Amino acid sequence: MKALRRGTPELVVALLLALLLTSYVWYTQRAVRELRHQAGISSRMYARIFRAQSDTSISASTLALSDLAGAIVEQGVPVIVTDRLGRPTAHANLPAAIADDDERIVAYVKVLDARNPPVTDSLVGQIHFGDTPLVNGLRVIPVLQAVTAAILLIFGLSIIRARGNASRERIWAGMARESAHQLGTPLSSLAGWIELLEERGESDERIGAAVRHMRGDLDRLDRVAHRFERIGREPRAESIDVTAIVDRVVGYFRARVPQLANAVVVEAHHGDEVIHVEGDAVLFEWVLEVLVKNAVDALAGRGGHVDVHVKGVPEGGARVRVADDGPGVPPDLRRRIFEPGFSTKKGGWGIGLALARRIVEDNHGGTLALVNADRGATFEIILR
Numbered sequence: 001m002k003a004l005r006r007g008t009p010e011l012v013v014a015l016l017l018a019l020l021l022t023s024y025v026w027y028t029q030r031a032v033r034e035l036r037h038q039a040g041i042s043s044r045m046y047a048r049i050f051r052a053q054s055d056t057s058i059s060a061s062t063l064a065l066s067d068l069a070g071a072i073v074e075q076g077v078p079v080i081v082t083d084r085l086g087r088p089t090a091h092a093n094l095p096a097a098i099a100d101d102d103e104r105i106v107a108y109v110k111v112l113d114a115r116n117p118p119v120t121d122s123l124v125g126q127i128h129f130g131d132t133p134l135v136n137g138l139r140v141i142p143v144l145q146a147v148t149a150a151i152l153l154i155f156g157l158s159i160i161r162a163r164g165n166a167s168r169e170r171i172w173a174g175m176a177r178e179s180a181h182q183l184g185t186p187l188s189s190l191a192g193w194i195e196l197l198e199e200r201g202e203s204d205e206r207i208g209a210a211v212r213h214m215r216g217d218l219d220r221l222d223r224v225a226h227r228f229e230r231i232g233r234e235p236r237a238e239s240i241d242v243t244a245i246v247d248r249v250v251g252y253f254r255a256r257v258p259q260l261a262n263a264v265v266v267e268a269h270h271g272d273e274v275i276h277v278e279g280d281a282v283l284f285e286w287v288l289e290v291l292v293k294n295a296v297d298a299l300a301g302r303g304g305h306v307d308v309h310v311k312g313v314p315e316g317g318a319r320v321r322v323a324d325d326g327p328g329v330p331p332d333l334r335r336r337i338f339e340p341g342f343s344t345k346k347g348g349w350g351i352g353l354a355l356a357r358r359i360v361e362d363n364h365g366g367t368l369a370l371v372n373a374d375r376g377a378t379f380e381i382i383l384r
Helices: 008-054 060-074 102-115 133-201 205-230 242-254 281-298 352-364
Strands: 079-082 088-092 119-121 125-129 238-241 264-269 276-279 304-312 318-324 367-371 378-383
Touching (some): 008 133, 133 205, 238 242, 238 281, 264 281, 276 281, 281 304, 281 378, 352 367, 352 378
Antiparallel strands (some): 079 125, 367 378
16 A cells, blocks of 8 residues: 555544544533433423412412423433323424324334333323434443544554654665665775776687676676665656566576576567556666576576566556466465565575555556466566
């Protein structure tokens, strides 16, 4: 996953935190107002009962009961009264879509009973009641706040982890660029010594052949140093000749693989087609060298073929396949081969394939995958 822009994670966390705190303050203030309202209703009910007890008139009790019924309705609790046969005889605070339909009222009785057990009265029947709006809110709002807090916690942990990874990557990138800088001096010195040997090689063919290989190794070291300089920098977007890079990598390995016992044959297949894509030539060559070297290592001690196929794709771009006829990758390890630190080689660092995929995906917008093959291992790069 690509990293978020600088400052974006912190902004998201700040917004989530503000939302959580705002919702908490808003709901607690609303709950306080509701509780105060309920306390006022209860106080008026108590006062009405006390007044009825003090009033000696004939209608005092009837008026008091009417006032109490109105106060109960004001509390907002949905109530349905049913007789012994389960028929509704009275109701209050029901939803508008239910209040005028007897069948829906009967069905709503089950909803209320699921929330609270009904109260049974020998004269009235059963009183089925629900919850106040405050109780209904307490069922939902705290859950939403808990979910928001959990999301905030997960997001915060991911930011800490991402920042830690970014910090480590900056350290490694700095070390890589410093290594490239330190390699510059000995490389320049070696270039001078090779020039002296080239003069002697003019009269001795064996020395000349050795010097040509040394010059190739020196050029490769120089390219490796340039690769380290590219780590951690913005990706380049320039036109690169895929076929020329493939030929250069194949030619380098062809001159250095075993040719006698357990011979390894490295070949490029692209015909006369010249394919160009946008990318970074230095880093793309690094990817190819990783794949070809892994294929050569897989054939160590047994010999075989490494074939690099290059083909253009109709929508524009290139498809590059590096295939060998070695033992292949065990099925249970196929998903892990691109994980950093995972290696099937003894003493391997497990960096090559992970770095290769990152270069292809992040720097070139392409894909690198291990594809199914009848024999050996086949890695496919698709560049667009």
